Amino acid sequence: METEKQVLGEFEAKYIPLIDKFLSENIVKSSTNKLLIDSMSYSLMAGGKRLRPLLSLAVLDSYGVAINQELIKVISAVELIHTYSLIHDDLPAMDNSDYRRGKLANHVKFGDDIATLAGDGLLTLAFEWIADSSLNSAVKVDLINQLARSAGPCGMVAGQVIDVSSEDSSLTLEQLQTLDQKKTGELFYYCVVAGAMIAKVSDHDLEQLKKFAWSFGVAFQIYDDILDNPATGSDEDVEKNTYVNLLGIENAKDKLAEIIKQGENAVDNLEDAKVTVILKSFFTYFEIGKR
Ligand code: GRG
DSSP: OOOHHHHHHHHHHHHHHHHHHHHHHHHTTSOSOHHHHHHHHHHHTSOOOOHHHHHHHHHHHHTTOOOOHHHHHHHHHHHHHHHHHHHHHHSTTTTOOSEETTEEOHHHHHOHHHHHHHHHHHHHHHHHHHHHSSSOHHHHHHHHHHHHHHHSTTTHHHHHHHHHHSTTSOOOHHHHHHHHIIIIIHHHHHHHHHHHHHHTOOHHHHHHHHHHHHHHHHHHHHHHHHHTOTTTSSOOOTTSOOHHHHHOHHHHHHHHHHHHHHHHHHHHTOSSOSOOHHHHHGGGGGGGGGO
16 A cells, blocks of 8 residues: 555655646746746746645545646645745845755845845736636635735734744744744645635535644644754754744654644545545655654
């Protein structure tokens, strides 16, 4: 029998090339300004894992929805928003990072002005791609609404505001969870709910998928903090607001395993999914929790 890791590997091998092809072919058609296209393409095609569109596809696949070009367009839109958030996060006024995904950050290559505008362009284009698609109008409005809520001033942007304004203070576990849910979890939530909306799942399954999405988001962040733990790697700042600094490394690992279990249970509770292994396989990204 295939392991979950193999299932995920095959899923990625099937869909990442389709997402990459769509993104690279269509970002160049999105503007008549070459500099803007160069700057947007530079970050969009810099080798991201495409985790977010893959999550939407995993939901669609689980419910047997046939994947066509229009769906690839709609589910790839979130990758534009993810890329904009990374470009803006790297700016000197925010995290001031010179590198992203092993390459020069967008603003180092193109300047702060063009990097800011490339982020703005990507953010706006995401909504154009969804609105432009041939999906049913009611579904499109729901997707646009949910994406605006998840990425906007109630979601990711709010998370980033909490993050930049709490750098010099110690957060409680509850405050850290709110920050992470908004900054990172909301986009994952959108991706899962988008798949559920397109697949028209039942209210019962939607609730379980939402639980799965939140578990995935929290697991992602705890795992990220464990990888950045000063004892094991790169992060020099032991004062940083992280799960590892708040809980200790062993408790953080236990928490990760517990959250993954909750996410797997939610998947087990799905009533109408044809297959569930793909969704569960997404937790293999956080290998440490599988101890
Ligand atoms: C600027 C409004 C605004 C928000 C920025 C997402 C974010 C908010 C900042 C990025 C800081 C950061 C590294 C957060 C950790 C979570 C995260 C988004 C990691 C990168 O996501 P992956 O691993 O990246 O999916 P790839 O490179 O694979 O696409």
